[in-house]
Amino acid sequence: MTLVRASDALALSNLTDAALRVRAVEAASSYDVELLVSVTHGYMTTASRKGARTSHKTLEAYGLAIRDFVPWARDAGVTLLRPGRRDGGRYVAQLQTRQTQGNGKRGTLSASTVAQYVAGVRALYRALRWAGATEAQPFEDAHVPPDPTPGIVKNPPYGAEIDAALAHCDPRLAALLLLCAHAGLRVTEALNVQSGDIASGRIRIRGKGGKERIVPLGKRVRAALSELPPLDETGHYFGWDYHRATYRLQKAFRAAGYAQSWRGFHAARKHSGTRLYTATRDFTRVGLFLGHSSVDTTRRYVAVQDDDVAGEVENF
Template structure:
């Protein structure tokens, strides 16, 4: 099985409807059979139906989250098959041994936590289907990563962003700046339509942010110029997508090749480092985490603190004049 394939929203909804048409007993039997036989495609289908209909994210759960959940469910099912787990009635110590096995395999703490989150989602789905009352991962201790995320994956450096912009075509330039200046998540950037772009008022509507929350963000002069140039080249208007690609993998490969063209492929670390670049620049100007949180679309300021690189010497001048 590959973890690259995730159903489109419409497919997820159609699949959820196929489950909603079952009686409670039929759904329970189907889930019990899938768990007993450790049938990954069926267990994932049940999990996806649950995630699509009975969670706050619903059918708008991000493709990135679905990929992570799908992979995590697959890993757990394979582990259960290899170690003779009874998925419906797991032993008291088995979940802890599963987490220990993940950790000892060399996975990073964040990846282990993602795998456990997926396992928990599977069990929520099985409880939703009436197949079990088990909640085996509720009290399992999860590894903590003592290294701050801003250290492991810091913002892109200005020199890298500038090099990318110098070698980018019109469409790539707009994408880079939507992350590095507007602070958009990659899913948000790919979902932008021209109707969301208000160049005269220097604003962009993020219609469906994380958790389906909308927000408006200001557009820098460079980003307005980039969007204007790309619109003139593409000829697109109104409800049309800004970008000619909407898949995460297509965007990633496009920017990876851009980094290769400017001789800095080793510096390319995906999309989040560009978002952190925007947050760090804004904090440097405002010194206000609350305003940065609103800009990035964070509910909690504590989340924003993990996106901002604060200079180690930013207190030097203040402390110098202590009395």
């Protein structure tokens, strides 16, 4: 049977309950990867607790996991709507022994990658339950070992790379990098900045989860933005999407001699958080600056030196 694919995940959510269930059952029965991805995206953007606040990057990561799991399930003889009680553990086990591919890396998948794949497949089964196609929860008891290496160690903040790269940026790219590395913005937040968001040396940010915050801008960021004319009548400063901005900044890192040090825009945000913590010694204030809901999240953005309290314990 040929399935009619929904190019927009929202179209699935607008189906009647009966029609949605039929579409989800057909997709699972035929191992239709793309339709299962659409069902999951439909659930994530309309019915999950996060709703439309689910980020594009999260949806992409879940789609990657589903595109990995569904062919594995088909080849392993797993019936998606009626999986065996050990099938979740079987998938996790083969992920843990799978060899990495590409980028010159050797060894098995990292614990964080395994966890990301499992999170995506768990989302798939939440979506199938939402659609009324199954009540199965094959990953409910599947154990995913935690990553023993902290994220701040695996992906540390930039240091000298920032100023070195800035020397090879045009004014607009430099302003974008400073918004991330000095103002602590997420790259998606920085790319959406408009001139009307800035007043009295502060910027109003509509951030993750729909939350707003006011971020003070240092003199270096203020100077960089003051030299930029907005691109259009809406007041946007940047006309790039995430991929174009990444391509441009990678070129600047290469020109600065730091090609191997490129770790994405998030390491620039960690640079900002680490510098502010060093100045304030206060995770709560850093968390407010970065727009975190939990100080536990902030701790993953700050590189604390091993001897950070050496002076305090000197006279114990």
